[in-house]
Amino acid sequence: MSFVDTLRQWDEAVTCADREDLPEALSIFLSIQQPNSKICFDIGCLHLLNQDLDAAEKAFDCSIRKDEHLAVAFFQRGITFYKQKRYEESSADFQRAFKALRNNQLIDYKALGLRYILYACEVLHNVALAEAQLGNWENAQKNLAKALDYKTEAKLSVIDKALQATLKQKLFRLVEFPSKTLFKPNKHYVAELEKKDYLGKAKVVASVVPQDEFSGFAPLQPQVEDGPAAPKEPEVLRALEGEAHTVLFEFVPETNDELAVVPGNIVFVLQKGTDNWAYVVFNERKGLVPYNYLEPTLDISLGSKKIKVLVLAALSSRYADANLSSTTMITLRCFNLHISTLYCYPISQPEDNSCFVKIRFTFNFAVLVPSGSSYMVLIEKISKKLNLNSTVITLSSDSRGKNLIDNNTEMEDVWSRAQGGRITLWCTTKESVLQLQQSDGKPQKEVYLVALHSYESSNPEDLSFQEGDKIKLLSKVNQDWLEGQCNGNTGIFPASFAEEVPVDGQ
Numbered sequence: 001m002s003f004v005d006t007l008r009q010w011d012e013a014v015t016c017a018d019r020e021d022l023p024e025a026l027s028i029f030l031s032i033q034q035p036n037s038k039i040c041f042d043i044g045c046l047h048l049l050n051q052d053l054d055a056a057e058k059a060f061d062c063s064i065r066k067d068e069h070l071a072v073a074f075f076q077r078g079i080t081f082y083k084q085k086r087y088e089e090s091s092a093d094f095q096r097a098f099k100a101l102r103n104n105q106l107i108d109y110k111a112l113g114l115r116y117i118l119y120a121c122e123v124l125h126n127v128a129l130a131e132a133q134l135g136n137w138e139n140a141q142k143n144l145a146k147a148l149d150y151k152t153e154a155k156l157s158v159i160d161k162a163l164q165a166t167l168k169q170k171l172f173r174l175v176e177f178p179s180k181t182l183f184k185p186n187k188h189y190v191a192e193l194e195k196k197d198y199l200g201k202a203k204v205v206a207s208v209v210p211q212d213e214f215s216g217f218a219p220l221q222p223q224v225e226d227g228p229a230a231p232k233e234p235e236v237l238r239a240l241e242g243e244a245h246t247v248l249f250e251f252v253p254e255t256n257d258e259l260a261v262v263p264g265n266i267v268f269v270l271q272k273g274t275d276n277w278a279y280v281v282f283n284e285r286k287g288l289v290p291y292n293y294l295e296p297t298l299d300i301s302l303g304s305k306k307i308k309v310l311v312l313a314a315l316s317s318r319y320a321d322a323n324l325s326s327t328t329m330i331t332l333r334c335f336n337l338h339i340s341t342l343y344c345y346p347i348s349q350p351e352d353n354s355c356f357v358k359i360r361f362t363f364n365f366a367v368l369v370p371s372g373s374s375y376m377v378l379i380e381k382i383s384k385k386l387n388l389n390s391t392v393i394t395l396s397s398d399s400r401g402k403n404l405i406d407n408n409t410e411m412e413d414v415w416s417r418a419q420g421g422r423i424t425l426w427c428t429t430k431e432s433v434l435q436l437q438q439s440d441g442k443p444q445k446e447v448y449l450v451a452l453h454s455y456e457s458s459n460p461e462d463l464s465f466q467e468g469d470k471i472k473l474l475s476k477v478n479q480d481w482l483e484g485q486c487n488g489n490t491g492i493f494p495a496s497f498a499e500e501v502p503v504d505g506q
Contacts, residue, residue: 030097242268259287463491
């Protein structure tokens with residue numbers, strides 16, 4: 001379902017809810033094929049109005065999966081758990097909502113399309129109530145005392161009454177989310193859904209064709225039978241939709257409809273609005289990006305045909321697991337950045353008896369070999385790709401190099417791990433291993449970085465972390481990207497997001 005269709009159905013559902021036609025509103029919401037976190041939140045609210053607590057819980061689960069920082073979704077799921085008398089889970093969700101507030105006194109969701117202010121003191125009020133239901137009166141009093149630090153004048157009486165009740169070990173009233181309050185789509189986007197007739201109806205003034213009523217921009221033309229057929233569009237043009245653009249500046253999304261991008265990303269613009277926002281696709285994800293953050297990418301001419309291409313930097317290898325059955329490599333300098341390898345390829349599946357092997361080296365690349373090939377066939381392919389002697393190459397099936405693959409390995413076990421005709425292997429060379437050792441043969445001192453900014457991954461190979469996290473440096477991919485390990489996860493991240501710090505005892 002396109003973004004425009006989703007937006008139109010979202011607006012129709014909210015309109016039905018405003019008319020208090022809640023069954024129709026819920027029916028429209030449930031027909032949306034790819035709901036975002038706000039739509040899932042709206043579905044949960046309607047289920048909660050209908051007292052369908054199990055369905056409401058599933059909807060809020062979906063909302064949180066799509067946006068783990070949406071504090072109001074944790075708050076609503078906590079209310080759902082409370083009504084189900086699952087007080088421990090309710091208390092945990094209210095505490096997650098408070099954590100998502102990031103020590104702020106409140107969050108006003110008006111800018112995101114929800115007319116509601118979530119107060120930290122009310123969240124702590126509900127934490128105290130859940131603890132009181134569990135008989136933890138001391139914890140309840142501590143949370144209410146903490147709520148006094150976040151109180152506002154309007155909410156002071158609510159906290160005071162709850163404190164007085166806990167001193168007498170009496171329960172107090174739950175602070176609930178207002179009924180029939182839903183996230184609404186951006187009104188500017190909704191206004192663009194209506195078609196506008198700027199030119200009006202054309203009228204035929206003169207024509208060489210008698211009784212010509214054609215109202216286009218040219219008179220009717222005689223039809224030629226057996227005319228030349230239009231040339232068939234190459235497969236590669238149908239595979240890539242939109243116009244290629246390069247991202248010039250980093251964009252951090254403020255809503256779930258927007259898409260996070262960093263400088264150097266190649267995006268494809270599917271639709272450009274009059275409000276300077278572009279609807280783009282990047283790494284199989286779609287969203288809105290300011291158009292002035294983008295610059296059109298150059299077309300590459302091959303022979304007499306201009307073919308739209310997908311730019312893959314070999315050093316960063318962001319799309320190295322793509323099908324490369326027919327690869328053309330071009331070297332160029334673009335936008336003052338040296339892009340070492342450019343791939344133009346049709347979207348196709350490997351043959352039944354072939355397998356794409358993605359090799360993770362200092363850069364990533366792929367080779368195509370017959371499925372079930374011997375070790376010698378595989379290593380020879382990799383040797384030619386790296387232009388190195390096969391004797392200096394070491395293969396393994398894991399990133400730590402524990403499961404080595406050599407001439408004595410049962411290759412049937414290796415190929416059995418392939419999925420969909422694809423498998424990932426890791427590669428090192430004796431030269432690269434020697435570079436990691438000192439003269440005494442011991443590993444060099446480990447290097448640690450500290451995150452200067454939070455970074456959310458945009459694809460499976462990226463490493464997510466929060467500001468202040470400690471990152472163990474594993475390798476330098478290129479001058480802009482590093483490979484590291486943080487919180488038990490391994491991946492690549494922008495070098496500008498972290499800096500080296502001395503670590504005691506390392």
